[in-house]
Amino acid sequence: MSDRFTHLDETGAARMVDVSAKDVGSRTARAAGRVLLSPEAVALLRSGDVPKGDALGVARIAGIMGAKRTPDLVPLCHPIAIHGVKVDLAVTDTGVDITASVKTADRTGVEMEALTAVTVAALALIDMVKAVDPAAVITDVRVEEKTGGKTGVWHPPEERHA
Amino acid sequence: MSDRFTHLDETGAARMVDVSAKDVGSRTARAAGRVLLSPEAVALLRSGDVPKGDALGVARIAGIMGAKRTPDLVPLCHPIAIHGVKVDLAVTDTGVDITASVKTADRTGVEMEALTAVTVAALALIDMVKAVDPAAVITDVRVEEKTGGKTGVWHPPEERHA
Amino acid sequence: MSDRFTHLDETGAARMVDVSAKDVGSRTARAAGRVLLSPEAVALLRSGDVPKGDALGVARIAGIMGAKRTPDLVPLCHPIAIHGVKVDLAVTDTGVDITASVKTADRTGVEMEALTAVTVAALALIDMVKAVDPAAVITDVRVEEKTGGKTGVWHPPEERHA
Amino acid sequence: MSDRFTHLDETGAARMVDVSAKDVGSRTARAAGRVLLSPEAVALLRSGDVPKGDALGVARIAGIMGAKRTPDLVPLCHPIAIHGVKVDLAVTDTGVDITASVKTADRTGVEMEALTAVTVAALALIDMVKAVDPAAVITDVRVEEKTGGKTGVWHPPEERHA
Amino acid sequence: MSDRFTHLDETGAARMVDVSAKDVGSRTARAAGRVLLSPEAVALLRSGDVPKGDALGVARIAGIMGAKRTPDLVPLCHPIAIHGVKVDLAVTDTGVDITASVKTADRTGVEMEALTAVTVAALALIDMVKAVDPAAVITDVRVEEKTGGKTGVWHPPEERHA
Amino acid sequence: MSDRFTHLDETGAARMVDVSAKDVGSRTARAAGRVLLSPEAVALLRSGDVPKGDALGVARIAGIMGAKRTPDLVPLCHPIAIHGVKVDLAVTDTGVDITASVKTADRTGVEMEALTAVTVAALALIDMVKAVDPAAVITDVRVEEKTGGKTGVWHPPEERHA
Numbered sequence: 001m002s003d004r005f006t007h008l009d010e011t012g013a014a015r016m017v018d019v020s021a022k023d024v025g026s027r028t029a030r031a032a033g034r035v036l037l038s039p040e041a042v043a044l045l046r047s048g049d050v051p052k053g054d055a056l057g058v059a060r061i062a063g064i065m066g067a068k069r070t071p072d073l074v075p076l077c078h079p080i081a082i083h084g085v086k087v088d089l090a091v092t093d094t095g096v097d098i099t100a101s102v103k104t105a106d107r108t109g110v111e112m113e114a115l116t117a118v119t120v121a122a123l124a125l126i127d128m129v130k131a132v133d134p135a136a137v138i139t140d141v142r143v144e145e146k147t148g149g150k151t152g153v154w155h156p157p158e159e160r161h162a
Numbered sequence: 163m164s165d166r167f168t169h170l171d172e173t174g175a176a177r178m179v180d181v182s183a184k185d186v187g188s189r190t191a192r193a194a195g196r197v198l199l200s201p202e203a204v205a206l207l208r209s210g211d212v213p214k215g216d217a218l219g220v221a222r223i224a225g226i227m228g229a230k231r232t233p234d235l236v237p238l239c240h241p242i243a244i245h246g247v248k249v250d251l252a253v254t255d256t257g258v259d260i261t262a263s264v265k266t267a268d269r270t271g272v273e274m275e276a277l278t279a280v281t282v283a284a285l286a287l288i289d290m291v292k293a294v295d296p297a298a299v300i301t302d303v304r305v306e307e308k309t310g311g312k313t314g315v316w317h318p319p320e321e322r323h324a
Numbered sequence: 325m326s327d328r329f330t331h332l333d334e335t336g337a338a339r340m341v342d343v344s345a346k347d348v349g350s351r352t353a354r355a356a357g358r359v360l361l362s363p364e365a366v367a368l369l370r371s372g373d374v375p376k377g378d379a380l381g382v383a384r385i386a387g388i389m390g391a392k393r394t395p396d397l398v399p400l401c402h403p404i405a406i407h408g409v410k411v412d413l414a415v416t417d418t419g420v421d422i423t424a425s426v427k428t429a430d431r432t433g434v435e436m437e438a439l440t441a442v443t444v445a446a447l448a449l450i451d452m453v454k455a456v457d458p459a460a461v462i463t464d465v466r467v468e469e470k471t472g473g474k475t476g477v478w479h480p481p482e483e484r485h486a
Numbered sequence: 487m488s489d490r491f492t493h494l495d496e497t498g499a500a501r502m503v504d505v506s507a508k509d510v511g512s513r514t515a516r517a518a519g520r521v522l523l524s525p526e527a528v529a530l531l532r533s534g535d536v537p538k539g540d541a542l543g544v545a546r547i548a549g550i551m552g553a554k555r556t557p558d559l560v561p562l563c564h565p566i567a568i569h570g571v572k573v574d575l576a577v578t579d580t581g582v583d584i585t586a587s588v589k590t591a592d593r594t595g596v597e598m599e600a601l602t603a604v605t606v607a608a609l610a611l612i613d614m615v616k617a618v619d620p621a622a623v624i625t626d627v628r629v630e631e632k633t634g635g636k637t638g639v640w641h642p643p644e645e646r647h648a
Numbered sequence: 649m650s651d652r653f654t655h656l657d658e659t660g661a662a663r664m665v666d667v668s669a670k671d672v673g674s675r676t677a678r679a680a681g682r683v684l685l686s687p688e689a690v691a692l693l694r695s696g697d698v699p700k701g702d703a704l705g706v707a708r709i710a711g712i713m714g715a716k717r718t719p720d721l722v723p724l725c726h727p728i729a730i731h732g733v734k735v736d737l738a739v740t741d742t743g744v745d746i747t748a749s750v751k752t753a754d755r756t757g758v759e760m761e762a763l764t765a766v767t768v769a770a771l772a773l774i775d776m777v778k779a780v781d782p783a784a785v786i787t788d789v790r791v792e793e794k795t796g797g798k799t800g801v802w803h804p805p806e807e808r809h810a
Numbered sequence: 811m812s813d814r815f816t817h818l819d820e821t822g823a824a825r826m827v828d829v830s831a832k833d834v835g836s837r838t839a840r841a842a843g844r845v846l847l848s849p850e851a852v853a854l855l856r857s858g859d860v861p862k863g864d865a866l867g868v869a870r871i872a873g874i875m876g877a878k879r880t881p882d883l884v885p886l887c888h889p890i891a892i893h894g895v896k897v898d899l900a901v902t903d904t905g906v907d908i909t910a911s912v913k914t915a916d917r918t919g920v921e922m923e924a925l926t927a928v929t930v931a932a933l934a935l936i937d938m939v940k941a942v943d944p945a946a947v948i949t950d951v952r953v954e955e956k957t958g959g960k961t962g963v964w965h966p967p968e969e970r971h972a
Contacts, residue, residue, distance in 0.1 A: 005206065005217060006293040009896070014216040014867065016874050018894030020836060020915050026506060033300070038322075044167065054176040055167060057381045057500065061561050062237050064502050065389075068557050068565055069235065071878050073228055073282050074289045075220050075871050079878055079892055082565055083593065084504030086495070105506050107893065111296070112289050119281040119300065120235050127236045127274050131168040134273070135318035138195070138281065138303035143296065156297035160200075171410070176381065178388050180408030182350060182429050188668060219662065219867040223723050226664050227875075230719055230727055233392050237385050241392055241406055244727055245755065246666030248657070267668050269407065329530065329541060330617040333734070338540040338705065340712050342732030344674060344753050357624070362646075368491065378500040379491060386561050395716050397555065397606050398613045399548050399709050403716055403730055431731065435620070436613050443605040443624065444559050451560045451598050455492040458597070459642035462519070462605065462627035467620065480621035484524075512830060543705045543824065547885050550826050551713075554881050554889055568889055569917065570828030572819070591830050653854065653865060654941040662864040681948070686970075692815065702824040703815060710885050717883065721930050722937045723872050759944070760937050767929040767948065768883050775884045775922050779816040782921070783966035786843070786929065786951035791944065804945035808848075 007076045016076050022107040027148030030101045031114035033141030035122050037095040041133035045091045056089045056096070059125040063087035066120025067102055067113045074116070080106040082113060087121050095136070098122055099144075111143045169238045178238050184269040189310030192263045193276035195303030197284050199257040203295035207253045218251045218258070221287040225249035228282025229264055229275045236278070242268040244275060249283050257298070260284055261306075273305045331400045340400050346431040351472030354425045355438035357465030359446050361419040365457035369415045380413045380420070383449040387411035390444025391426055391437045398440070404430040406437060411445050419460070422446055423468075435467045493562045502562050508593040513634030516587045517600035519627030521608050523581040527619035531577045542575045542582070545611040549573035552606025553588055553599045560602070566592040568599060573607050581622070584608055585630075597629045655724045664724050670755040675796030678749045679762035681789030683770050685743040689781035693739045704737045704744070707773040711735035714768025715750055715761045722764070728754040730761060735769050743784070746770055747792075759791045817886045826886050832917040837958030840911045841924035843951030845932050847905040851943035855901045866899045866906070869935040873897035876930025877912055877923045884926070890916040892923060897931050905946070908932055909954075921953045 009015050037045075045055060064085045071079040084103040089096050100117035102110040122138045129136060146154040171177050199207075207217060226247045233241040246265040251258050262279035264272040284300045291298060308316040333339050361369075369379060388409045395403040408427040413420050424441035426434040446462045453460060470478040495501050523531075531541060550571045557565040570589040575582050586603035588596040608624045615622060632640040657663050685693075693703060712733045719727040732751040737744050748765035750758040770786045777784060794802040819825050847855075855865060874895045881889040894913040899906050910927035912920040932948045939946060956964040 005290060007220070007290050008216055012216055013898070014220050014870055014874065015897075016877075016892070016895040018913050020893040020913055036322075054170055054174055054381050054384070057378050058169070058176050058237050058385055060378070060500055061382055061385050062235065064500065065558075065561050066235055067502075069231075072875075073224065073231065073235075074286050075224050075875050076286075077289060079565075079889075081567070081592075081891075082502070083506040085502040087501075088499070103504050103506055106891075111292070112285065115288065115300075116285055119285060122303075123274065123278055123281060124236050124238075126277065127238060128167060128169050130273070134305065134308075134316065135322040136304070137322065138277075139301045141284075141300035141303075142298070146296075154296065160198075160297040160299065175412070176384055176388065177411075178391075178406070178409040180427050182407040182427055216867050216870070219864050220871055222662055222864070223868055223871050226662065227720075227723050229664075234389075237389050241403075241727075243405070243729070243754075244664070245668040247664040249663075250661070265666050265668055268405075329614060331544070331614050332540055336540055337736070338544050338708055338712065339735075340715075340730070340733040342751050344731045344751055360646075378494055378498055382493070382500050382561050386559065390559055393555075393559065396713075397548065397552055397559075398610050399544050399713050400610075401613060403727075405729070430729075435616070436609065439612065439624075440609055443609060446627075447598065447602055447605060448560050448562075450601065451563060452491060452493050454597070458629065458632075458640065459646040460628070461646065462601075463625045465608075465624035466622070470620075478620065484522075484621040484623065540705050540708070543702050544709055546702070546824055547706055547709050550824065551882075551885050553826075565889075567891070567916075568826070569830040571826040573825075574823070589828050589830055653938060655868070655938050656864055660864055662868050684970075702818055702822055706817070706824050706885050710883065714883055717879075721872065721876055721879065721883075722934050723868050724934075724937060759940070760933065763936065763948075764933055767933060770951075771922065771926055771929060772884050772886075774925065775886060776815060776817050778921070782953065782956075782964065783970040784952070785970065786925075787949045789932075789948035790946070794944075802944065808846075808945040808947065 014076060019078060019107045024105060024107055025148055026105050027109050028103045029109060029111040029114040029143060030145045031118045031143050032099045033118040033122055034139050035096045035125050036137040036139060038133040041129045044132060055128055058128055059089055059121045060087045062124030063100055063117040063121030067117040070113045070116045074112055077112050078108050080104055080108055085117060087117055096125055109146055109149055111146055176238060181240060181269045186267060186269055187310055188267050189271050190265045191271060191273040191276040191305060192307045193280045193305050194261045195280040195284055196301050197258045197287050198299040198301060200295040203291045206294060217290055220290055221251055221283045222249045224286030225262055225279040225283030229279040232275045232278045236274055239274050240270050242266055242270055247279060249279055258287055271308055271311055273308055338400060343402060343431045348429060348431055349472055350429050351433050352427045353433060353435040353438040353467060354469045355442045355467050356423045357442040357446055358463050359420045359449050360461040360463060362457040365453045368456060379452055382452055383413055383445045384411045386448030387424055387441040387445030391441040394437045394440045398436055401436050402432050404428055404432055409441060411441055420449055433470055433473055435470055500562060505564060505593045510591060510593055511634055512591050513595050514589045515595060515597040515600040515629060516631045517604045517629050518585045519604040519608055520625050521582045521611050522623040522625060524619040527615045530618060541614055544614055545575055545607045546573045548610030549586055549603040549607030553603040556599045556602045560598055563598050564594050566590055566594055571603060573603055582611055595632055595635055597632055601627060662724060667726060667755045672753060672755055673796055674753050675757050676751045677757060677759040677762040677791060678793045679766045679791050680747045681766040681770055682787050683744045683773050684785040684787060686781040689777045692780060703776055706776055707737055707769045708735045710772030711748055711765040711769030715765040718761045718764045722760055725760050726756050728752055728756055733765060735765055744773055757794055757797055759794055763789060824886060829888060829917040834915060834917055835958055836915050837919050838913045839919060839921040839924040839953060840955045841928045841953050842909045843928040843932055844949050845906045845935050846947040846949060848943040851939045854942060865938055868938055869899055869931045870897045872934030873910055873927040873931030877927040880923045880926045884922055887922050888918050890914055890918055895927060897927055906935055919956055919959055921956055
């Protein structure tokens with residue numbers, strides 16, 4: 001396994017992989033996910049009765065800040081320069097769709113940063129609505145696209161896109 | 163909306179809700195989620211060829227530490243005393259099931275801490291296996307049980323348990 | 325000086341003062357400050373042409389999260405339980421007025437938390453508008469009211485309220 | 487507004503601006519500010535009766551460390567390499583003048599880092615003296631000079647230098 | 649082992665032990681350690697030619713702030729209320745002796761906080777002197793005394809006090 | 811002293827040294843240290859009765875994550891890109907030997923990161939075993955090798971290797 005799970009050495013011990021030899025270059029990643037909400041919570045998010053800026057705005061900010069905390073949260077992630085983050089939230093009939101795009105010009109991909117942005121935005125959104133809907137569910141969090149590095153453009157295989 | 167989304171005041175502005183008046187008391191929360199993995203990644207996690215301690219162990223530690231970072235990540239969460247955290251990971255045929263249990267004796271519930279533990283453990287696991295399976299998916303992250311506080315014991319309604 | 329500057333011991337060395345003997349009790353603090361902006365920046369903040377939710381919202385969230393980071397930033401501050409934070413931003417003819425109210429039921433006052441909330445909100449606001457106004461100024465940051473603890477209700481003396 | 491406030495996209499949503507295309511180059515920023523103190527506090531800071539090293543020293547260290555925390559505090563700031571930080575504190579007749587100089591060789595300016603260093607140093611100083619002077623005021627925090635990047639050398643316009 | 653190493657459950661998996669049932673009470677811990685330095689470095693620390701406040705002062709502040717970061721650094725440590733921290737540094741003929749005293753009124757002992765304060769102060773000191781002495785050594789870091797909790801007053805056995 | 815202790819300016823004030831002029835280049839550092847444990851604790855760490863993965867694994871992860879926190883802990887350390895970290899723990903007859911290797915391609919050496927990794931791993935290990943051995947001692951923490959930068963390969967002088 002150790003020669004497959006690159007974060008483990010030949011004895012199975014965790015390590016932060018040496019990326020010194022990797023090229024510095026433009027890399028992007030886009031991740032997505034969904035928070036499933038009750039009809040009542042969706043209706044409130046859609047209603048125009050009161051300013052809603054902060055409801056989704058808090059989740060967006062949390063996602064952006066979350067991307068920057070990735071190396072603090074994911075033990076073997078490298079601390080890298082993040083050059084741009086965008087987090088989009090769209091209210092749907094069943095909840096909120098979240099997409100995060102992250103860009104860097106560093107030695108490692110930024111898919112973990114994009115996934116962290118999506119999940120932290122989702123956590124913040126659930127925290128915002130939990131008084132109305134304590135049964136929210138985070139689902140379908142996945143990398144949708146990666147570019148740059150040795151691999152070039154990558155998309156998940158069709159059959160994994162449930 | 164403002165009188166329903168308790169994190170928003172009457173103008174829709176975000177705030178950290180005043181919990182001074184809430185009782186200090188024993189509260190617990192259990193959250194769960196799953197990481198869907200490729201058959202190859204599952205086989206490697208199950209194989210006995212090399213020490214696997216760190217593969218799931220890193221995710222477990224990340225989840226426990228993640229619970230402690232909740233107020234840093236979720237903007238309106240209160241910083242509270244966490245009295246116990248347990249994160250379990252079980253390899254299944256389709257991936258890894260994650261459960262996190264958090265306990266406190268403070269003024270707010272700990273469901274956000276439990277959800278954060280699950281999602282951070284999931285992120286760390288994906289980071290560990292991403293060289294083998296770059297298309298892993300986090301799914302079904304939700305609160306399974308809450309106890310304590312005014313509400314007492316709470317479980318999500320049947321129909322939300324997809 | 326050492327018997328006056330309580331953070332210094334008798335040799336002038338810094339210490340985190342022992343507060344074990346202090347009462348646990350409800351304490352609040354309110355701090356305020358202003359960011360002076362160019363007329364152009366004020367006009368943009370006031371214009372209704374585009375959604376503005378995030379412009380002031382980011383500063384508000386930053387202030388709330390900043391309050392929680394106080395013990396990380398201010399070396400001798402005690403890590404305490406924060407029970408509520410409210411950050412208000414009001415656009416005026418000359419900039420933005422910021423007020424932060426913090427509540428706790430712990431052993432120390434929360435004036436540093438309130439001051440930190442105001443200054444971090446001010447920094448975030450300046451960051452938001454700096455492409456339009458790179459010469460913004462933070463001014464008049466001060467504690468306006470403290471309640472609780474041995475002192476009871478405290479307001480700054482008139483002559484210090486420039 | 488969105489085409490002026492660069493941190494907002496065309497819908498008004500916050501984002502971390504993509505700086506990939508910006509040049510890596512030497513950039514500096516100097517910010518300044520003042521903490522207004524009571525005559526008694528000034529006298530104590532000036533008195534030679536006891537070692538004073540730590541009184542101003544704590545504020546200086548807090549400012550330097552604060553500069554490093556800028557991306558944690560200011561939601562849309564990029565995490566960047568800081569190559570040098572200097573924080574000076576000078577006791578005056580009315581309080582303490584604080585100046586912070588920050589240097590980098592990265593893609594963004596460091597004026598937010600310099601402003602953060604000044605404000606965190608100011609907060610730490612207020613915390614040090616608050617037993618003697620609970621009515622301290624932070625004022626006149628502003629960028630004094632920026633060099634590097636597309637803009638070259640920048641100083642605030644005369645009329646903003648109140 | 650699992651019934652001895654309390655941080656491991658019966659399967660050997662790490663967990664944050666549930667301390668809900670422990671008494672809240674006054675607890676203290678004192679830890680000590682030494683940094684061995686070259687005669688040249690010791691002479692410089694002792695010389696009176698220039699202000700030395702910051703040389704040891706930086707290490708002292710780092711130690712105090714380090715105590716507050718213990719739950720961020722030590723994975724299974726509980727986040728607790730720290731009520732007082734004191735870090736003393738004494739220059740000796742062979743280096744610098746460091747002692748840290750930590751006090752709380754919470755559910756767990758604070759020996760990890762005291763040990764963290766000593767080691768972080770030692771790291772900061774080494775960083776300060778490394779241009780003069782790159783071969784500094786941290787040694788003899790240990791708990792010297794604990795009070796409070798079920799155990800009452802505890803001192804290390806004689807034979808462990810090398 | 812100020813012209814020797816590079817972190818102090820000519821007045822003795824602390825500063826983060828400007829490293830802009832230093833070369834970006836491959837640099838490595840290896841640090842080591844030991845945790846002295848009771849025979850009982852050593853026996854438990856060596857026993858095969860229960861899974862031990864997490865016992866040493868937690869310390870290893872803590873060390874790797876600690877390396878990333880170096881600029882948060884050591885006040886004047888530069889935040890730098892870490893390209894690889896490896897932490898090894900070996901159980902001996904008297905305790906556990908810890909070695910940490912850190913690699914970067916940045917402007918400063920990484921000896922502080924390596925020392926921090928060793929000490930944080932040691933703290934985490936002590937936390938894991940403290941129910942069995944509350945008298946553990948951290949000792950002999952030192953840099954063993956540095957490469958890169960102006961100095962090239964460096965080893966501590968023989969006589970400092972106690």
